[in-house]
Amino acid sequence: MEQRLIDKVAIVTGSGHGIGKAVALRLAHEGADIIIADIDIKSAEQTAREILDAGRKATAYSIDLANVSQIQPMVEQVVDQFVRIDILVNAAGIAQTKPFFEITEDQWDRVLDTNLKGTVFCIQAVAAQMIKQIPEEIRQAGRADKSYGKIVNFSSISGRRGRALQIAYAASKAAIISITQSAALALSAYNINVNAVAPSVVPTGMWEQIDEDYSRILGKESGQSMKDFIEQIPLKRAGNPKDIAAAVTFLCSCDSDYITGQTLNVDGGFEMD
Numbered sequence: 001m002e003q004r005l006i007d008k009v010a011i012v013t014g015s016g017h018g019i020g021k022a023v024a025l026r027l028a029h030e031g032a033d034i035i036i037a038d039i040d041i042k043s044a045e046q047t048a049r050e051i052l053d054a055g056r057k058a059t060a061y062s063i064d065l066a067n068v069s070q071i072q073p074m075v076e077q078v079v080d081q082f083v084r085i086d087i088l089v090n091a092a093g094i095a096q097t098k099p100f101f102e103i104t105e106d107q108w109d110r111v112l113d114t115n116l117k118g119t120v121f122c123i124q125a126v127a128a129q130m131i132k133q134i135p136e137e138i139r140q141a142g143r144a145d146k147s148y149g150k151i152v153n154f155s156s157i158s159g160r161r162g163r164a165l166q167i168a169y170a171a172s173k174a175a176i177i178s179i180t181q182s183a184a185l186a187l188s189a190y191n192i193n194v195n196a197v198a199p200s201v202v203p204t205g206m207w208e209q210i211d212e213d214y215s216r217i218l219g220k221e222s223g224q225s226m227k228d229f230i231e232q233i234p235l236k237r238a239g240n241p242k243d244i245a246a247a248v249t250f251l252c253s254c255d256s257d258y259i260t261g262q263t264l265n266v267d268g269g270f271e272m273d
């Protein structure tokens with residue numbers, strides 16, 4: 001396989017588990033060194049070991065992305081250790097499946113803080129570093145000549161339309177589409193590409209919990225809610241974390257230099273807008 005990311009440095013949030021982990025492994029496979037930033041440090045260390053075994057550098061970093069004060073110190077530590085940052089993938093996220101009338105303010109805040117504040121303030125801190133890496137004369141001219149960084153965010157099919165049982169999660173994933181456009185505009189003069197992916201059903205720890213909650217609330221057997229969603233996917237199968245990682249890797253590579261502000265459905269055709 002062609003290695004498109006030789007010696008790039010990438011922070012992948014939420015890469016202790018699930019899709020983020022698949023992204024971290026694929027970016028490493030393409031030649032990048034990886035910072036695995038996750039609230040679950042044990043899983044982050046496991047991902048780091050797998051990347052080290054594959055011959056790339058990797059560091060596990062313990063962080064709660066809902067706590068904005070932890071983000072800038074992470075970026076500084078990464079720069080101390082790796083000198084630069086070329087790629088940021090904001091994969092960390094939490095879902096919540098609850099009847100509309102039962103959502104509390106604390107639950108709303110936790111979902112929005114993790115999924116939105118985590119993404120926005122990681123972009124802010126990492127993009128500031130990416131801009132510092134642009135040669136002075138090019139930065140002064142205000143028009144960069146080539147891509148100086150790649151940022152990929154995580155939306156969802158739940159960001160494309162409302163969800164009666166996931167008001168906070170759907171709101172957060174809809175906002176990611178807007179944040180991706182705003183950040184792409186704010187960073188366009190520096191030629192930093194900002195895009196997002198929107199998966200459908202990928203059987204990870206997150207979806208196991210969603211299925212359990214949906215099935216309990218709707219009185220279905222365990223596993224039935226996931227099957228019902230998959231039934232609506234035109235390609236008639238769930239996504240694999242590697243399907244999403246392939247699209248994210250494309251958006252992190254020079255093959256996507258002329259793409260910014262987009263949210264790419266990687267969903268087996270579930271959404272077509």
Ligand SMILES: NC(=O)c1ccc[n+]([C@@H]2O[C@H](COP(=O)([O-])OP(=O)(O)OC[C@H]3O[C@@H](n4cnc5c(N)ncnc54)[C@H](O)[C@@H]3O)[C@@H](O)[C@H]2O)c1
Nearest residue numbers: 014016017018019039064065092093154156201202204206
């Ligand atoms: N699985 C799907 O079908 C699906 C569909 C659409 C979108 N997504 C999105 O893809 C992304 C990855 O989802 P996944 O299915 O792999 O989930 P997952 O639960 O398997 O993994 C999420 C990771 O984020 C980490 N994390 C959670 N809260 C954190 C915090 N506050 N700070 C730092 N790390 C934190 C977890 O420890 C975990 O490693 C999420 O943004 C999710 O919303 C997933």
